[in-house]
Amino acid sequence: MLDIELIRKEPDMVRDALLKRMDEVDLEPVLKADRDRRRLLQEVESARAERKRLTKEIGRQRASGGDTAEAERRAAGIGEEIDRAQAELTGVEEALRGLLMELPNLPDDRTPPGGKEANQVVRTWGERPDLGDAPLDHVELSTRLGLVDYARGVKLGGNGYWLYTGQGAALEWALLDFFNREHYAAGYEFMLPPHVLTEESGYAAGQFPKFYDDVFHIQATEGGRGSFLLPTAETAILNVYRDEILPLDQLPIKAFAYTPCYRRESGSHRSQERGTVRGHQFNKVEMFQFTTPELAEEALTELVGRTESLVEKLGLHYRTSLLAARDASATMRMTYDVEVWIPSIQTYKEVSSASWAGDYQARRANIRYRPAPGRPTTLVHTLNASGLATSRLLPAILEQNQRPDGSVVVPEPLRAWVGTDVIHPRR
The missing domain is CATH 3.30.930.10 (Bira Bifunctional Protein; Domain 2)
Incomplete structure (x- = not known):
């Protein structure tokens, strides 16, 4: 399986190398799946950080006898958001892996093109x-x-x-x-x-x-x-x-x-x-x-x-x-x-x-x-x-x-x- 970081950083090089053994090379589905994966990862990480901040805030409010209902409601909503984004992330990661699985290896520079x-x-x-x-x-x-x-x-x-x-x-x-x-x-x-x-x-x-x-x-x-x-x-x-x-x-x-x-x-x-x-x-x-x-x-x-x-x-x-x-x-x-x-x-x-x-x-x-x-x-x-x-x-x-x-x-x-x-x- 090819390195997604290499495809992301040097798509033209990867495309030219694959054309030595393929008639057509379209890396855009791979790159789009990678962009979606990174976007969803950021969403999940940001939501988890916000939920962690709210959890600490709820703890402080409880310690001081304050009302925590609104913070708990927001925390519950963030939890649902995390579950949704995580499920979508899992699907995107599986799709990305499937796309990468279908790509052949990059031929060595010494490998002649053709059949x-x-x-x-x-x-x-x-x-x-x-x-x-x-x-x-x-x-x-x-x-x-x-x-x-x-x-x-x-x-x-x-x-x-x-x-x-x-x-x-x-x-x-x-x-x-x-x-x-x-x-x-x-x-x-x-x-x-x-x-x-x-x-x-x-x-x-x-x-x-x-x-x-x-x-x-x-x-x-x-x-x-x-x-x-x-x-x-x-x-x-x-x-x-x-x-x-x-x-x-x-x-x-x-x-x-x-x-x-x-x-x-x-x-x-x-x-x-x-x-x-x-x-x-x-x-x-x-x-x-x-x-x-x-x-x-x-x-x-x-x-x-x-x-x-x-x-x-x-x-x-x-x-x-x-x-x-x-x-x-x-x-x-x-x-x-x-x-x-x-x-x-x-x-x-x-x-x-x-x-x-x-x-x-x-x-x-x-x-x-x-x-x-x-x-x-x-x-x-x-x-x-x-x-x-x-x-x-x-x-x-x-x-x-x-x-x-x-x-x-x-x-x-x-x-x-x-x-x-x-x-x-x-x-």
Whole structure:
């Protein structure tokens, strides 16, 4: 959520920044709600001061035996005025918060304006593999090798679901185990959060209200709280410290979590979305950092570097891109995507977004720290990165590592768990 003081003091700057990711920006409803809030606050404070003065006057009159009826009548009238103004203030504050909740984050100055076409490739690693004249795509490879059962996945869950089987399940779990061990060894705190979150968590993370319909909601019992299946562990980790003041000597807090991710987003019949490239449920390991503003740049560099290192250890050709404002998440001021090469579709697919939210999420979630004893609290900065999502890594591994006989070489870090160096077609 944006700082209302910043919008009030520099509306033109805020408007110009938001136009990097929005077609139109009208801040007047926000500014009007802010003016109404400040006016009502002044009315309430002035009325309370007057009632306090009258209360003292009534006390003095009673002590001297004077008539207090008129003062008591005026005090009662002021009390009614306070109740009216307070009720109106509450409504205006709720309206203002709702308007602020709908505004996206301000992009960093380095974030290019525009959409996907404006993304900037900043780094490439490895070479595109030479696969000969007739390479197989990941759907054909995973079917021939008995790694993924697409038909039975649809039978179990419907369109957008699949079933890992045999060495395919082992390969998937080996990836998750590899990522978890890497982050744990690097000193990140391991978390296994609930998969069902309250709606407050969605608003705090910035996914609601804009993406409210993109998650699976769980019907609440009468009088119960609304909840939903988490779309990413980022939502859960951010909310671990909601409404807390973090000790300065504990920052930065570095955490990671493994969860399945559940999303309503529809798949596609295009070749780019076949197999496990897009679905309603997939596995992901998520990294997260809570830090001071001064250390945020360093944290972003670390998260991007950790993500790239994992892909390099798997031996996969990839590129890293700085996302343009309209292609990045609305909650983030700056995002780098790490994208693996999928030979069959001759394109790169994102396996990690490393993002810096600034204080946008922290303001929504009310997560603060105290810079020094006796100083006012201030908002932390939050950052996250997939480390990594697996559903697009499997296609990249199968296609980039396929051999002419239809077998696939298993990346070295996964071999101990999978139990083989090469996965051969079933006979």
